[in-house]
Amino acid sequence: MRILHTSDWHIGRSFHGHSTLDALRGVLDALVGQVEEHGVDVVVVAGDVFDSATPAADCYRLLTDVLMGIRDAGARVVITSGNHDSAARLGFQAPFLGRAGVHVVTDPLAVGTPITLDDAHGPVHIYGIPYLEPALVRHHWPDQALRTQEQVMRHAMSLVDADRSARGGRSVVMAHCFAAGVEPTPGVEREIRQDLRQGSLDVVPLSDFDGPDYVALGHIHGRSRLSERVRYAGAPLHYSFGESDRPRGSWLVDLDGTGLASVEWLDLPVPRRLVTLRGTLDDLLHDDRFATHIDDWVCAILTDATPPHEPMRKLKARFPHCATIQPDPERRSDASTRTYRDRVTRETPDPQIVDDFLDLVRDGEGPTEHERDLVAEVLSAHAGEAAR
Structure with a gap:
């Protein structure tokens, strides 16, 4: 079975006040093309399909078009909800969609019950684990101590493992969480900063994912390989300047009759590059070395000792897609230390x-x-x- 692992579409997210819908549509159209080109059997989307719990109508239209494109290309779809999604809205009419080959898993009580798809070697059991906020799901399992994400995910995986043992065969797990082994690079993950717990990240140990043939993770916007079997695909678009050096794409996963056979990275197009330029306002406006970035998204770090007048207006005259300015005046080494x-x-x-x-x-x-x-x-x- 050939699986395409993607996540964190964040349909509806803005980029410094600019809509990303058109750019995302182009990238997801390219993903649909990859599904057809590589003969993908199932696309798994590991959470954060939408950026908001209340998406605008245009967001639903984009999702509908992409899902129809994937189905027309011959693949089925399994989707789980993330921390940005409304599980109720994303899961609306999930039983009906499942009959059309689009399986949406948003119900915590569905954890441990797989979507079973067959290939020439037999069944593959795909276990979707939606984002599980401890405070919102602990009432489902009152006998369990569920105060942290680690405890909730460990319990969810125990339900998955029990079912896997009973069914046998090959298995894939989808989850939306922060797993140990991922480096939280500064400025990349706003979700990580929101998940701080008393000075440390509420992480899920990598060992909790032992067992399945492949684990498709979401929540981290950069590609990451935690082990041969456990990976993040990242977001299909760059949603912050901190992500600009990270490739965009998805994992092409092949299962043979015994389990994981191979994993290959497929790049997705980048509609507009993101660059960070540093210098005085005069340098950025006139230095020829910055000329190649006129069509890029620009984060301008201004080193002027004195805040310049109307810098954004002037920068946009040269860089129409200048998105943000960060003042960082250069310090003089001979500055007086007197108060x-x-x-x-x-x-x-x-x-x-x-x-x-x-x-x-x-x-x-x-x-x-x-x-x-x-x-x-x-x-x-x-x-x-x-x-x-």
Whole structure:
């Protein structure tokens, strides 16, 4: 059986205020093409189909079109809900969809009951584990201590393992969680930051996934191989600049008559590259080395000591897809370490007070001559008013 493992479509997510629907449609159309080209038997989508619990109508239309494309290409589909999905909305009419070859698993009580599909070697049991929030599912199993994601997933896998032992044959597990062994690189996973538990991540040990022939994970937006059998496919689009160096695609998984035979990575197209450019505003606007990024999504890190005027308007004139600006002024090594209180005394002249203030907040770079002239003009006018 040939399986395509994908996840974290996040239909409806915006990128710095820009809609991603058209870009995602193009990428998922390419995924449908891969299903047909490689003769895929089943596509597994491991959670976070939607980005919101209340998707807009356009999001449903995109999902419907993609699922129809996959079915027309000859593959069946198994979908589980993630932490971004509404299990109730995603699972609406799941029994009806199952008759059409699209199996949607959102009910916690369905854990341990597989979707069984057959190939020339016999049955393959696909166990979908939807995202299980401990506080929302522990009432289903009151005899279990379920306070953490690890405890919930361990219990879910015990139900899967019990059923696997009774049925025998080959098996695949789908889950949406943070598994031990994944490196949480900064800026990549906002879900990871939301899953912090008393200073550490609420992780699921890799050993909890022992047994199945393949484990298709979702929740992490970058491709990751935890073992030969346990993998993350990541998201099909780049949803943050922290993900820009990570490939987009899915895993093509082959099962033979005895279990896992091979796993191959299939790249998906990147509609628009994401780049982070660093320099002063003047450098970014005029330096030729940045010319190749005019059509990219741009995160501009500005190193100007003084915040420039209307930087986004100016940057968009050169980079129409500049999405965000991050100020990071370069520090002068010879900046004074005196505090502002140290610098100002009762005898300090007013112009010197302004000079020292600007020198402090600019890390050693005081006012320009033009600024000194403006300060002198204002102070002179103020002195004239006071004299009258």
